[in-house]
Amino acid sequence: xxxxxxxxxxxxxxxxxxxxxxxxxxxxxxxxxxxxxxxxxxxxxxxxxxxxxxxxxxxxxxxxxxxxxxxxxxxxxxxxxxxxxxxxxxxxxxxxxxxxxxxxxxxxxxxxxxxxxxxxxxxxxxxxxxxxxxxxxxxxxxxxxxxxxxxxxxxxxxxxxxxxxxxxxxxxxxxxxxxxxxxxxxxxxxxxxxxxxxxxxxxxxxxxxxxxxxxxxxxxxxxxxxxxxxxxxxxxxxxxxxxxxxxxxxxxxxxxxxxxxxxxxxxxxxxxxxxxxxxxxxxxxxxxxxxxxxxxxxxxxxxxxxxxxxxxxxxxxxxxxxxxxxxxxxxxxxxxxxxxxxxxxxxxxxxxxxxxxxxxxxxxxxxx
Ligand SMILES: *[C@@H]1O[C@H](CO)[C@@H](O)[C@H](O)[C@H]1NC(C)=O
Ligand SMILES: *[C@@H]1O[C@H](CO)[C@@H](O)[C@H](O)[C@H]1NC(C)=O
Ligand SMILES: *[C@@H]1O[C@H](CO)[C@@H](O)[C@H](O)[C@H]1NC(C)=O
Ligand SMILES: *[C@@H]1O[C@H](CO)[C@@H](O)[C@H](O)[C@H]1NC(C)=O
Ligand SMILES: *[C@@H]1O[C@H](CO)[C@@H](O)[C@H](O)[C@H]1NC(C)=O
Ligand SMILES: [Ca+2]
Ligand SMILES: [Ca+2]
Numbered sequence: 001x002x003x004x005x006x007x008x009x010x011x012x013x014x015x016x017x018x019x020x021x022x023x024x025x026x027x028x029x030x031x032x033x034x035x036x037x038x039x040x041x042x043x044x045x046x047x048x049x050x051x052x053x054x055x056x057x058x059x060x061x062x063x064x065x066x067x068x069x070x071x072x073x074x075x076x077x078x079x080x081x082x083x084x085x086x087x088x089x090x091x092x093x094x095x096x097x098x099x100x101x102x103x104x105x106x107x108x109x110x111x112x113x114x115x116x117x118x119x120x121x122x123x124x125x126x127x128x129x130x131x132x133x134x135x136x137x138x139x140x141x142x143x144x145x146x147x148x149x150x151x152x153x154x155x156x157x158x159x160x161x162x163x164x165x166x167x168x169x170x171x172x173x174x175x176x177x178x179x180x181x182x183x184x185x186x187x188x189x190x191x192x193x194x195x196x197x198x199x200x201x202x203x204x205x206x207x208x209x210x211x212x213x214x215x216x217x218x219x220x221x222x223x224x225x226x227x228x229x230x231x232x233x234x235x236x237x238x239x240x241x242x243x244x245x246x247x248x249x250x251x252x253x254x255x256x257x258x259x260x261x262x263x264x265x266x267x268x269x270x271x272x273x274x275x276x277x278x279x280x281x282x283x284x285x286x287x288x289x290x291x292x293x294x295x296x297x298x299x300x301x302x303x304x305x306x307x308x309x310x311x312x313x314x315x316x317x318x319x320x321x322x323x324x325x326x327x328x329x330x331x332x333x334x335x336x337x338x339x340x341x342x343x344x345x346x347x348x349x350x351x352x353x354x355x356x357x358x359x360x361x362x363x364x365x366x367x368x
Pocket of ligand 4: 203204205206211212213214
């Protein structure tokens with residue numbers, strides 16, 4: 001082969017590389033989207049992650065998170081193991097997850113249209129009428145997130161239930177290390193969390209032990225139905241906001257903090273123009289006096305009950321937010337509900353929580 005032909009080959013190769021790297025990328029070309037198995041595990045989970053629509057993917061994520069958790073737990077709790085075997089455990093079974101991800105992105109093996117056909121009848125249940133409504137989709141999302149939350153609780157329970165009797169006692173319970181090491185007000189939580197009063201409030205039947213349900217409530221009070229725990233959450237809110245330490249919330253303490261949270265909650269998804277801060281004082285005063293049942297000019301913990309759900313949004317809130325978003329994106333005929341055909345037309349809306357796609361960052365911001 002002559003020198004000239006080598007140069008021509010190289011030139012052609014370079015040209016092809018140039019053309020590939022500069023080929024126009026369709027603005028919303030689905031082929032560029034890669035489904036991803038997230039590893040969202042952290043010891044200090046305080047942010048709300050979008051819930052995964054497809055239980056099959058959720059299951060893969062959970063298995064990956066468990067692996068990560070085991071590894072991190074060993075590092076945290078048993079440093080000596082890690083030091084004895086430096087690097088030995090690095091990225092265990094990482095390749096399994098690469099394979100799982102390849103599987104998800106192989107359209108012949110993981111066919112999203114077929115997944116939607118399979119899942120649709122599981123969502124369209126209330127009533128089964130060929131349409132998925134916001135309520136049905138919220139219910140579906142909530143089921144998925146409750147499964148996730150309970151899975152994490154069970155994993156945590158394993159860690160804390162030292163005598164393996166299926167209950168966590170206060171003596172057994174050790175707060176997470178980031179609670180012990182953090183200063184008082186970090187993560188927006190005050191000293192009351194992970195303390196005995198919090199524990200006692202979670203203990204619905206008062207037997208001094210937390211079973212799985214009670215321990216899950218302990219970790220997620222905003223999602224609990226236990227009135228003792230909801231009251232504790234109100235007391236905790238007062239403690240956090242009560243800057244003059246009189247045990248109640250005055251208007252100033254309410255206006256700078258609580259009121260914004262209520263307002264943000266109410267405005268979520270509504271089309272209301274943002275008003276200047278000064279003009280918010282009147283609505284804040286109206287809400288304050290409505291909440292101030294005994295008219296003493298201060299809010300007690302009990303008087304915060306009507307808004308506590310807005311101060312600590314529940315899983316249902318996020319499930320609905322996500323359902324609203326999905327419907328707004330996929331409801332082509334704008335009748336407020338989805339048919340299977342509409343879902344199949346916008347498949348990536350359903351799987352967008354797990355895109356590995358820079359273009360979709362705005363979407364994630366909605367759930368922060
Ligand atoms: C996915 O399944 C549908 C229906 O079975 C089929 O029409 C489509 O070609 C499949 N897609 C791929 C990429 O295999
Ligand atoms: C937390 O607050 C208490 C008093 O409220 C104080 O004694 C303690 O030093 C604080 N801890 C840290 C880590 O700041
Ligand atoms: C929690 O309940 C136990 C009895 O189960 C009691 O001894 C303890 O004082 C309570 N602690 C708080 C902070 O209420
Ligand atoms: C835990 O105890 C509560 C009563 O405090 C009960 O309602 C609940 O069903 C129990 N959960 C489990 C998993 O046993
Ligand atoms: C709000 O609604 C008005 C009409 O009611 C519309 O013109 C405007 O674009 C909407 N704004 C947003 C941000 O949706
Ligand atoms: Ca229906
Ligand atoms: Ca529709």
